Amino acid sequence: MPVYRNIGEFLEFINISNDKFTFFEWKPSQSFRRFDLDLNIVRENETADIFFHKDKGNMKIVYIRKNNLIYTVGSSPEVQFQLLEALLEYIDLKFNETYDVEVILSYGNFSPNIFDGFKETTKDILANFAELDLVKRIHIECRVCKKVLPLFVKKSFIQNAESYPVPIVYVHAGHATLCFIDQDFHHRGVELVNITG
Ligand SMILES: [Zn+2]
Numbered sequence: 001m002p003v004y005r006n007i008g009e010f011l012e013f014i015n016i017s018n019d020k021f022t023f024f025e026w027k028p029s030q031s032f033r034r035f036d037l038d039l040n041i042v043r044e045n046e047t048a049d050i051f052f053h054k055d056k057g058n059m060k061i062v063y064i065r066k067n068n069l070i071y072t073v074g075s076s077p078e079v080q081f082q083l084l085e086a087l088l089e090y091i092d093l094k095f096n097e098t099y100d101v102e103v104i105l106s107y108g109n110f111s112p113n114i115f116d117g118f119k120e121t122t123k124d125i126l127a128n129f130a131e132l133d134l135v136k137r138i139h140i141e142c143r144v145c146k147k148v149l150p151l152f153v154k155k156s157f158i159q160n161a162e163s164y165p166v167p168i169v170y171v172h173a174g175h176a177t178l179c180f181i182d183q184d185f186h187h188r189g190v191e192l193v194n195i196t197g
Helices: 003-010 036-044 081-098 101-106 118-127 155-159
Strands: 011-017 022-026 052-055 060-066 069-075 135-142 147-154 166-172 175-181 187-193
Touching (some): 003 011, 003 081, 022 118, 036 060, 036 069, 060 081, 081 118, 081 135, 135 175, 135 187, 147 155, 147 166
Antiparallel strands (some): 011 022, 052 060, 060 069, 135 147, 166 175, 175 187
């Protein structure tokens, strides 16, 4: 069963906040872990509209700042970053469909409980994630691993591209491949690339 069918089982948290407060947080029902330190680091990054990734070894974090809100997700390491980005894009869409966030935040004394109803929405999103069809699975051959590997790409990334094929770097098992994906979600070549950083 691919990870994305049961993505909720691999997640540590989903958080929606601004620079000061958490407005909404989802965690697995048995989890009492707190992620304040990670969220404080995320809040220090003022760059908007770009997805950022953190690989903490035992946990991956993806976050994006959009319109003064910061969306963050933490997952176990086997979930590919593109799946987490697709999830946050959809959470952002649904959150703004459900709430007029700007109006709510303009109330002087609003209470974060106002967003509690979004827990049900989040549960539904996680349960039906595969059916939402936000992600494509592409098979690529890695000549270092000497096998065919599943590469997940979010559809929005391919569909919103300015030209094709679109390059994506797939970092795995201590090395990286550069893959070119065309508009039909087929790969048009895979190269081994060097990494630094
Ligand atoms: Zn490989």
